[in-house]
Amino acid sequence: MDAAETIAERLNAGDRSALARMISWAENGDERFPAALAEIFPAVGRAWRVGITGPPGAGKSTLTNALTSLLRERDRTVGVLAVDPSSPFSGGALLGDRIRMEERTTDPGVYIRSMASRGSHGGLARAATDSCDVMDAFGFDRILVETVGVGQAEYEVVGATDTVVVVLCPGAGDSIQAMKAGLLEVADVLVVNKSDLPGADRLLMDLEEAVTTRTIRRDGTDAGWKVPVIPVCASNGDGVSDLTDAIAAHREHLSSADLDSIRRLKRVAQVRSVVGERLDEVLFGEGDWAAHVEARLAAESTPYDVAAAVVTSILAGDSAMSDALGDGNR
């Protein structure tokens, strides 16, 4: 079993197998991860993180590939994290193309990694952010995080990146339209992919209008930023250069504002999420406290009464909870 320090040291030395290992630790919530992260943390923060999201079928993978190629032409190294749809129960991913893409990669300036959507949603965002930190410390200039923009967990994943690119394409049905509303609000840059298809001009116009009238994001990070709408044809590369320009402009914008404090706010959210996971683990994952809760529920208490007793108990420092739950066994 590798020690956290050994892996971190190898990662700092540029060992790609250490990179792969540490991302696996992040993905599986391995207990060695936090110590390894602490070792490499000083090197975290140099990469620019780009989230790429959109409805199924918008061509996100093709765009990610095209963007990667262009960035490589410009001598930027690129880490790609693809968060695929999968079962919340089996934890298995439906990778398909992605696996083929991983196999194809022989360029040492590119690293591609897939990650399954996990049962624990907080867990998915955490694992993705951790993986980005690892790729960042390894030294990649750009990190592309690709998700299917359909669920809350996926929004959280891209929300942790620096620039969020939302990819849409003409000809999608009404159900896709419904998803757009939420997607528009997370976008720093909008892409109309498959811009050669009928309806692309109309979609561009509609988006331009939506962007002009849209409300400011709650976190306020886009104050003064006008979301550009970029026509792209990812399959032949048209417009991809415009997209990199738009991403660069957004980076410029955030850097001239207070990038550090914006990133720190995202870190606070990460701490909240880790605190929540850990407390849940301690309270319900270990020992037989779930059984105590069950016993109390069987006695006709409402879930809120039981939860309130648990919370009171925790805040009073009674981590065994036995008094509050009226159970003398512990």
Added chain:
Amino acid sequence: MDAAETIAERLNAGDRSALARMISWAENGDERFPAALAEIFPAVGRAWRVGITGPPGAGKSTLTNALTSLLRERDRTVGVLAVDPSSPFSGGALLGDRIRMEERTTDPGVYIRSMASRGSHGGLARAATDSCDVMDAFGFDRILVETVGVGQAEYEVVGATDTVVVVLCPGAGDSIQAMKAGLLEVADVLVVNKSDLPGADRLLMDLEEAVTTRTIRRDGTDAGWKVPVIPVCASNGDGVSDLTDAIAAHREHLSSADLDSIRRLKRVAQVRSVVGERLDEVLFGEGDWAAHVEARLAAESTPYDVAAAVVTSILAGDSAMSDALGDGNR
């Protein structure tokens, strides 16, 4: 401002405006909800809760309508909770048809309510379960909970019901296929809707095979239960009666097993979620603890180090956290 006890009393007396009010409390996380729930909780548990989920465009709303009509013909009262896709940021719902359906309802034996997907995913499942509890206590025989089966939060919502009906239809694209894998695992009953369309027979056969070979669900509640695959044409009512038979058979199956303990396990999950929400609220929502975390992060600690300090501090009963965070201001 209405007191919790007043609303609960009116709800117990059959007042529909009290029903609407209390569901709003559930949806908004109103502080009066827990006390009101405690008043009506003895009446909770009589309704049978059916989750209806599936990919966009599968015809879930049409099926919910058809099921409601049939149940009414059989003199069952029906509560419907529709969880619609919406923005995680604005919290606004895209209701459309649903609003029209609500307006149409004049039958006192039916109650239809829409709920927006909220920013907090745990919150969505909680609000949905709470709303079901309220409708249950009000006295509805059947509660139908309709969600779009695309995200983790939506899976959680249907996972809290007694019988999960997954609705698919022929002719959906590959991206939809991807969603199916996760959907199949949550299904107690599978419906092939639009069974008059080309490809329906093939889909039926594929699903029959998938159901025969699929792995048992992790929670073990389907031990001994063979998931039926029902062809339905919701728009003209064909097969809806078979669906009600399948739901009844699943109810029979669970009741002959240990329904109480199955339901109690779901309550334990609910308590976990409420505990998590409350702790997060207390720790980060009130006061300026987020600022302490931020200060610590600014001093180059990793998110895990800060989180560990917070957790240790909480479990030690130091709810002010100031010592652990090395801050003497509080």
